[in-house]
Each structure stands twice: as C-alpha cells, then as structure tokens.
Amino acid sequence: MQDLFTSFSLQVNNRVYIKNPESSALGRKIVESSINLIDEVGFEAFTFRKLGLEIHSNEASIYRYFESKYKLLLYLTSWYWSWMEYRIAFGLANIHSPEERLNKAIKLLTENIELDGSFEHINEYKLNRIVIAESSKSYMTKEVDQNNKEGFFAGYKQLVGRVSDIILEINPIYKYPHMLISTLIEGAHHQRFFAQHLPRLTDAVNGEDAIIEFSKEVTFKAIGAKCPTK
C-alpha cells in the first residue's frame, strides 16, 4: 500500500474534533505527538498540558482542535478503523472466493501491525498498540449512548458489518456473524495484550503467530466452512 495514501486522507466523523487536525501543520503535529505520548505514558497520564510541552505549543491551542482528550482518543480510534477498512478493501481486491476473502480479512484484522509509513504523521505501529490498550476506554463510558448517536463508532460498526457480510456469503444462515467478528477483533487485541503482560491467559508464544491461526480456526469452524490455508 506504499505511497498510495499520500494523495488522500481518511475520513473521520467531523464531530469528534473542533477543527480538523489534518488542516494545519499544528493539527498534524498534535495527532502525531499524541500517538507518541499516549503510547509512552498511557491514556490516564496523558494530558494536553504535557502534549503542549512536547510539541512546544500551547495547551489552549490544542483545545482549539479537540474538546477533550477523550475526543482525541475517539479521533485516533476512528481513524484506525477507517484505515483498517481501507486495508481490507485493498487487501481483498480481485479475490473472488469468499472463503479466501474471509481468510485474508481475518489475517488483516488480527495480525500484528507494522509501521507502513503511508501517512507521514501517523505511526500505525504505535497507533495499533494504543487501540489495543486504550480503545475500550473510548466506548466503555457513561456517554456511550450519546456518542453512538453522534456517530462516533460508525467506522467500527461499518467494518464489522462488511466482514460479517463475507461470512453470510459463505454461510447465509449463520446466526451470529456480527458477534463472531466483533468477538474476534476484540479478542485478538486482548490476546496481544495478554501475550505481553499476562501470558497465563493466552497460549500465544512470542514470535509465531498463534493469534491469527487461532482466529482463523475458530471462525471457519464456527461457520462450518473450510479454511483455504489449511
């Protein structure tokens, strides 16, 4: 996907920001450095004041882009899900067999993300770690219903919907396609976190990719289809 995205940017619901951070150098710096800083110190310890110091700018200036650090997190996760949808759209182009499409989609959804440098100011590798460790904090809140109404989770829902559709192509009477996919996505994230920090909750040996294997196996068996790579 190299260089493909230099020409366009991913759409994020414009209600998560006050001013679009893509629209200025400062905005891009805010996004770039927030990824570094959240990855480094964690979301609870992350503050706009610290971010201001980091980028030699001002706390008040950051507030002109994002209402709060929660909204910024929402921006980052929304961006991530948009990005994931593009990755999948491109990754599945010209593959016709639905089994192979599903197989590839699961790989893309559950694999360890590496830096691909398509977007200058976004480090996908670190962003993936943030999504794994912090994204549940963006929806496990008392404001979830309100935020949902405003469309802040649309990207995630759309992604789950798209992959579920592939499942239904393979097995039109499978009852739980959305459940299966959302369980898988969240599950793979948890497993990556557990593999690093709470290994007794997983069987993922560092190095080999048990998480992808596990996800594929579970999915294809659940829907009663044969995994093309097995």
Place this chain on the structure above:
Amino acid sequence: MQDLFTSFSLQVNNRVYIKNPESSALGRKIVESSINLIDEVGFEAFTFRKLGLEIHSNEASIYRYFESKYKLLLYLTSWYWSWMEYRIAFGLANIHSPEERLNKAIKLLTENIELDGSFEHINEYKLNRIVIAESSKSYMTKEVDQNNKEGFFAGYKQLVGRVSDIILEINPIYKYPHMLISTLIEGAHHQRFFAQHLPRLTDAVNGEDAIIEFSKEVTFKAIGAKCPTK
C-alpha cells in the same frame, strides 16, 4: 447457592487493600456503596469524596482501606473472579462427563448474572455490570506488569486455567485452551455491553440468550467436540 456463603467469605489478595474491608462495618459499607456508586456514575466520575458523602463517612477514612480507587476496583474484580470460581466449583460438583462440565462452565461464565443475595454487602448483579464495563480498566494500564507481579490478577488466571483444564480433558492436543477461554469470557462481556449500547456489533436479541448459545457453539466446534445440549 443460597445461604451457603453466609458462613465464609471469599479470599482476595491482601495486597489490594490496606485494611481488609471485610473486617469492619465501615469496610463493608465502603464496598457495598462503591458498587452502587460506580455502577451509577461510572468509574471515571467515581471518587472517594463522593463515596464518603454517600456513606456519611470521610474521604480520609476510605483511604485507610484502599490506597486509591484503582485498588478498590482491583478488589472488586478480584472478588468477582473468586466468586465465579466458587460458582463453577459448586456448579460442576458431581458432574463427571467433561463435555457436560465444560458446557455448564461456559453457561456460568457467560450468562447474565442475577442477584443471588448470598453476600449481604455485595450486589452481584451490579458487580457483574461493573466487571463488564470497567474491569478492563483494571489491567489495561501502564502498571499492569507491576500489578501482575504482586498477584492482583491471580484469581482471573486461575479461573481461566481451571476451565482450560476441562478443555484439555476433552481434547488433550487442543493448542489454544487459554486463548479460547479468555476470549470467551471477555467476548461475552463485550457482547452484553454491545447488546445494550452498540447493537450493530452483535446479533444478540434482547431477551433470549444468544450469547450463551454462541459461546457454547464456538467452543465445542473449536475443540472438535459435541455440545451435550445440542
């Protein structure tokens, strides 16, 4: 399990508290009311000052039991996992077929919890909602490794280990028992949350219990065994 527990209390790692809240009326009041308050306002808005007002006691007094609200959350989740382990231990007593044991364990792990009143000062129904919405905040932190070393997640790990053992009884060469069980537990929690707040991420219709069905199906198919209730 009614009245069974009036005679004993569940063990929680004594390093999550400063003074054991089971040891005094104030301590039990703190636990009881913290469950109500966290359930009501959410963990971020929950503070010891508010809790003090609620129980007509003092912020400083609460700090004599728990170092911080994070430790209190850790206490609540640890208690929950201990409780879950007892539920399973009792629920599986005298069942010999490992398939039936697994089937029952999955039901107990993924079902919607109702108030059972075995512990006067703990509302299991609300605690379950807290565990669903807030428990990931107890381990998705920068302090996870430190906390893990101190044994704060021992109960959860033990529970996952026990259920994994049943899987291995059924299929000794299954490669991912821990992954499967931890994915299932977290997954069921997420699905209950999604069913209420983000229904497009799930297929759980309110009322019937798709989540248990889904969990059983996935598990037995993944390990290549037959679910006894199907």
Place this chain on the structure above:
DNA sequence: CATTTATGATAGCATTACTATTATATTTGC
C-alpha cells in the same frame, strides 16, 4: 478505666481539565 485503635473533621497541596483574555504572528484577499 487506661490505652490502643478506628473514625471523623478540617485543611492543604499539586495536578487536572478546562476557560478567558490579551498579545503576537501568519495568511488572505484586494
């Protein structure tokens, strides 16, 4: 009933999550 121990009341402090104000750059439109 003296003493330890637990609780309560009050105060204080650094940090957080903002908002407001005013000053200074930078961009843009003509």
Place this chain on the structure above:
DNA sequence: GCAAATATAATAGTAATGCTATCATAAATG
C-alpha cells in the same frame, strides 16, 4: 504591499481531583 481576518502563543484563573497531614473524638480491648 497592506488591512483585515484568522491562527497561535502566553499567561492567568477556577473548580474538581487525588491525595496527605493533623488533630480531635469515639469505640473497642485488655
């Protein structure tokens, strides 16, 4: 090239949070 609009920086301020410290009082215990 300059006025006017717009974006950013600097500073200050406020209420709430997450504690800690001190001292007084109540309750339990030996």
